[in-house]
Amino acid sequence: VQGVATGLLLLVGFALPPILQLRNVPHNRVIRRDQGAPQAMTVLTYVLGTLVFSGLLLWQAGDLKLGLLTIAGFLGGFGLFALVAWLCLRALRSMRGLVDRQSWRFAIDGLQRRPAAAVMQVVALGLGLMALLLLTVIRGDLVGAWRQATPADAPNRFIINIQPDQRQAVQQVLQQGGVKDAALYPMIRGRLVQINGRPVNPADYQEDRAKRLVDREFNLSTMAEIPPGNGIVAGRWYDDRQPEASVERGLAQTLGIQLGDRLQFDIAGQLVEAPVTSLRKLEWGSLRVNFFVILNPTLMRDTPQSWITAVHLDPQQEALGNRLTRDFPNLTVVDIGSVLRQIQEVVGQVISAVEFLFLFTLCSGVLVLYAALAGSQDERVREAGLLRALG
Structure with missing residues (x-):
């Protein structure tokens, strides 16, 4: 339920303002595509989306300080990526004449004509890759920590109530049994x-x-x-x-x-x-x-x-526990091997779920990249048509 609610809130936060602009579409545009599309409320879209995103972070974090730090981290990344993208656009302007090919010059000019859209696409792609790489690092750390939490050679028998005069005898039995x-x-x-x-x-x-x-x-x-x-x-x-x-x-x-x-x-x-x-x-x-x-x-x-x-007793050493309780009736041998096996099975299932989540996020990132490119496709097609017609 939380996952569905999160997805719907993000969708509403970023998609609602452009959808509301559909009421300004002229009737003739339904039939004729030569009229320009209505201008979306870009600022309102990003402001509303950012507010929804921040609210979701605070909700999921469950802690005000942690949520605010995460929001500040995303905003810092947004500002850093925007600055780098803007500097790259400025640098590309001086590189227009380095290559004597029309396609190169047209590409540079296209970026310069839409600097805001270019910067926003770079920022969106940068934030998406940052989140994906962050999930990659966290996935590796989680899998490693879970697998090390209960190592394969972890003790699976606790022997308690050994009396002082039984110490050497118990150790001797354990050594004879391969421990x-x-x-x-x-x-x-x-x-x-x-x-x-x-x-x-x-x-x-x-x-x-x-x-x-x-x-x-x-x-x-x-x-x-x-x-x-x-x-x-x-x-x-x-x-x-x-x-x-x-x-x-x-x-x-x-x-x-x-x-x-x-x-x-x-x-x-x-x-x-x-x-x-x-x-x-x-x-x-x-x-x-x-x-x-x-x-x-x-x-x-x-x-x-x-x-x-x-x-730690291997399966072929399980008889050693029975021998201890037979030779020393006062001892208590606690077998936690079945509990460990169940824990390891659960950890394996969690690891599989995290790996599936990683693949799902990777596919989502590809869709976001495609959407970022498709967002300006109509305008680029129109420009290509004008270049073909007018030279």
């Missing part, structure tokens, strides 16, 4: 109870996500080195000489946590407090094991811990 790079991470359940000495209450937050986060336990972890796929965006990684915490950037924005804030967690009745010394950016799409908050090992030495890992 060489299974990294185990400690996982600690804790509830955030205070920020800078102030009790944390879900009623203090407006966003539903923030309320859910502070109303449940966090999956905390502890490690000496920054894990793969994590990047420090603010602050520094801790040196393990004093209590310190590293917080995921999105969580910090949601809960209003900043560098230097002191966080207190309740871990099985044990209160642990540490200042925030770094903010991290995570690659959630990698499906690796990630944690919102990581605390330094010295601080978490005496807290109850279990271990977690994420591995």
Whole structure:
């Protein structure tokens, strides 16, 4: 419905003023074509079309700032293309005598007689090509990002509730099953109870996500080195000489946590407090094991811990999950392979839709180019007839 409405509004915005001029067509012109066509309200046409186009951009953007920036970009491109086209016409005037051919001189003269129409056609073609090339760039970026969001070797099994005395045995079973790079991470359940000495209450937050986060336990972890796929965006990684915490950037924005804030967690009745010394950016799409908050090992030495890992199992390795649950009944092996396959199928369908949209836009651009040339065809045919008759 939005697509049909957009097309109709653009059609009305640019085509309505010329259509209204049909009421000024003389009766004799229906039979005799020697009378000139009525002059369309050119200025009104472009003003109305620009207003409709701007309104559609604001509607589709859904944000005033983004919509205004996009409008400014199109207007800037319009002005730049118009300036370049006008300078090219000025340069062509001095090139009229460079080639001793009548067709060359007639072409140059034709452009000089209709400078406004020539500039407008160049601008229309330039804006169309700009939009087409922009879609080409965006298409490549989207396809690449979607395909990389869930790589083929992304983990499809999560193994949780590994006890400290089972770490080596579980790693040995995974290595025997062909999984060489299974990294185990400690996982600690804790509830955030205070920020800078102030009790944390879900009623203090407006966003539903923030309320859910502070109303449940966090999956905390502890490690000496920054894990793969994590990047420090603010602050520094801790040196393990004093209590310190590293917080995921999105969580910090949601809960209003900043560098230097002191966080207190309740871990099985044990209160642990540490200042925030770094903010991290995570690659959630990698499906690796990630944690919102990581605390330094010295601080978490005496807290109850279990271990977690994420591995990728090929179809011929699926029996490995059954073996783990048989040998270690307390483990929980979460199979997300079917979910990943469904996600990849949806991504493939979206990529096909974007490619179809690209081809559709290319065909539309060809039609726009043809329309731009056909717009002045009658006048050029009339000029050619006069040249043939008068010499």
